Each structure stands twice: as C-alpha cells, then as structure tokens.
Amino acid sequence: MLFLRSTVAAVLSASLIAIATPATAHTHAQPNHTDHNGHDSHNTATTPDTAEVAPEPTISIIPVADGVYMLVGEGGNIGLSVGEDGVLAIDSQFAPLTEKIQAAITTLSDQPIRFLLNTHWHFDHTGGNENFSNSGTVIVAHNNVRERMSRDQFIAGLGMDVPASTPAALPIVTFSEDISFHFNGETIHATHVNPAHTDGDSIVHFPTANVIHTGDIYFNGLYPFIDVSSGGGIDGMIAAVDRVLALADDETQIIPGHGALSNKAELEEYRGMLVTVRSRMQAAIETGASIDQILTMDLNTDYDATLGNGFLSPEQFTRILYADLTR
Numbered sequence: 001m002l003f004l005r006s007t008v009a010a011v012l013s014a015s016l017i018a019i020a021t022p023a024t025a026h027t028h029a030q031p032n033h034t035d036h037n038g039h040d041s042h043n044t045a046t047t048p049d050t051a052e053v054a055p056e057p058t059i060s061i062i063p064v065a066d067g068v069y070m071l072v073g074e075g076g077n078i079g080l081s082v083g084e085d086g087v088l089a090i091d092s093q094f095a096p097l098t099e100k101i102q103a104a105i106t107t108l109s110d111q112p113i114r115f116l117l118n119t120h121w122h123f124d125h126t127g128g129n130e131n132f133s134n135s136g137t138v139i140v141a142h143n144n145v146r147e148r149m150s151r152d153q154f155i156a157g158l159g160m161d162v163p164a165s166t167p168a169a170l171p172i173v174t175f176s177e178d179i180s181f182h183f184n185g186e187t188i189h190a191t192h193v194n195p196a197h198t199d200g201d202s203i204v205h206f207p208t209a210n211v212i213h214t215g216d217i218y219f220n221g222l223y224p225f226i227d228v229s230s231g232g233g234i235d236g237m238i239a240a241v242d243r244v245l246a247l248a249d250d251e252t253q254i255i256p257g258h259g260a261l262s263n264k265a266e267l268e269e270y271r272g273m274l275v276t277v278r279s280r281m282q283a284a285i286e287t288g289a290s291i292d293q294i295l296t297m298d299l300n301t302d303y304d305a306t307l308g309n310g311f312l313s314p315e316q317f318t319r320i321l322y323a324d325l326t327r
Contacts, residue, residue: 059101077213081183086109087109089115090116102135115139117204139170142176146170157226157316193239196240203215220262234324238271248264281294
C-alpha cells in the first residue's frame with residue numbers, strides 16, 4: 001500500500017520534489033506548453049516508439065568521512081553511518097527506490113540497517129519508511145513527524161494532498177528536543193530546531209566525523225521550499241541555519257536535504273541569500289503591494305538564474321515568501 005501511495009506521490013511531485021545533486025543533473029523542471037512531452041504542443045501524439053522514457057533512477061554513493069556516506073537518488077539526500085554496530089540511515093526517499101537503496105548499502109556493509117532517522121515528515125524523505133520497517137529497521141523522528149504522518153496533510157505551497165502513512169511507516173521512537181545514538185564509535189546527535197522548513201525538523205551532527213546532515217533547512221544551489229502549512233517559516237530557516245553554523249568549522253562536511261555535498265562557506269552564502277530575500281520581501285509588503293504587484297518587481301533577479309531553475313521557480317519562491325511574511 002505504501003509503495004503505491006509513494007509512487008503516486010512521486011509522479012505528482014516529480015517536477016518539484018525529486019531532486020538529485022547538480023552534479024548528477026537530475027533536475028526536474030516543470031513542464032510547459034512546448035516541453036510537456038518533449039515536443040511542441042501542436043505536434044501529433046507520440047507513439048510508443050518515439051515517446052520519451054524517463055531515465056531509471058540510480059543511487060550514487062558519496063564518501064563523506066570515515067564511516068559516513070551520502071546517498072543521492074530521487075528525493076532527499078540520505079546520510080549513513082556504517083560500522084561494526086551496523087547501519088544508521090538518515091531519511092528513506094521514495095518507496096520504489098528502497099531495493100536500490102538497500103543494495104547500495106550492502107556494498108558498504110553486510111550489517112543490518114538498525115536505525116532510520118527521519119529529518120522531517122515530507123514523503124520524499126519518509127516514503128521508504130514502511131519498507132525499512134518491514135526489514136526490521138527501527139524508525140526514529142521528532143514527535144511532530146509522527147503526528148503529521150499519522151493524519152492526512154495538505155501542502156499548500158504545492159497544492160498537494162498527502163494521505164496519512166500506514167502504521168508500519170510511522171516512527172516508533174520519537175523525541176521532543178534531542179536524541180543521541182552511541183553507534184559505530186560515534187555519538188550521533190539529532191536535535192530538533194524551532195519551526196523552519198516544517199515544525200518537525202531535526203539536524204543530525206556527527207561531532208567526531210565532523211559531519212552535519214541538515215535535512216531540508218538547506219537546499220544547496222536551489223531556492224528552498226518553506227512549508228508554511230506545516231509550520232515552516234523563513235525566520236525559522238535562518239535560525240536553524242545559524243544552529244548548524246555554530247556547530248561547523250571550516251573542515252565540516254555538510255549534507256544538505258537537497259543538492260551537492262557542501263561546507264560552512266557555502267552554507268554562509270545560503271544564509272546571506274535567505275536574509276536578503278526576506279528583507280526585500282518585507283520591504284515590498286510594507287509598501288502595501290499585492291502579490292501580483294510584487295511579482296512584477298523581480299525582487300531577486302540576482303539569485304534567480306542560479307537558484308530558480310530547479311526545485312522552485314522564482315515565482316513559486318516569491319509566492320511562498322509572501323504567504324509566510326503576510327500571515
């Protein structure tokens with residue numbers, strides 16, 4: 001059942017949610033009148049011989065530090081702790097990819113996947129939960145992740161209904177502030193941050209390995225999605241980034257929720273962008289301008305070319321900022 005639900009969700013959101021790193025060129029842009037089927041809209045219907053076929057998704061393994069890896073496929077970046085104690089995974093992407101994800105992990109370890117830690121509730125990070133659970137993995141997340149997954153949700157920024165997850169997909173260990181895993185010679189800290197991308201975000205710190213997984217408070221090279229309907233907001237995004245920066249040094253490897261493996265300097269640039277676009281939007285709102293008027297202002301043209309061609313278009317990002325700052 002979850003496989004079907006996640007497949008439907010993946011199809012509905014492929015142009016928005018399923019993102020790999022820029023290096024692997026798996027950006028999913030929204031279709032328009034001329035490229036919906038890869039042809040001009042006046043062309044005749046494609047035949048099976050000429051229809052475009054989406055490439056089969058692959059799972060790439062990126063070494064991050066000793067015993068720590070990043071898996072890139074479709075959906076949120078997965079973090080891994082691999083060692084004598086087994087495997088701890090951070091996020092699970094979509095259900096149809098579970099076999100490929102598990103196969104990739106077996107190339108790194110013959111030990112079981114003992115824990116799955118969800119950074120937040122969105123289905124591109126939790127879609128494989130039921131499959132992992134059925135394989136004996138213990139799922140862990142913040143209280144709000146279980147709460148949101150337990151009931152139907154509506155993501156207003158995407159205009160998307162998301163059905164409640166099955167019981168097997170739900171986290172069975174939850175926490176309110178933080179939790180630690182004494183695992184593979186490392187003390188791995190998961191810390192809940194105040195509402196940012198959603199109201200259930202956690203950052204995951206590997207202090208010995210000097211690695212941080214940010215979940216979706218950080219979209220590297222893309223405009224970030226702020227799920228206002230799930231309690232998120234740009235003020236919280238900036239505050240959460242500050243929490244990460246306080247933990248990082250110049251050698252820290254940072255696994256973003258989406259985008260390429262990163263570092264402190266790039267995260268500082270991302271924070272600067274968030275502060276700048278917030279200031280610009282707030283100033284525009286204070287003039288009394290409507291959202292339609294603000295859209296004509298092209299507030300962020302200096303960022304649009306580099307950040308507006310992937311997950312969110314400049315217009316979508318502007319509308320989300322406006323909705324957040326006019327609540």
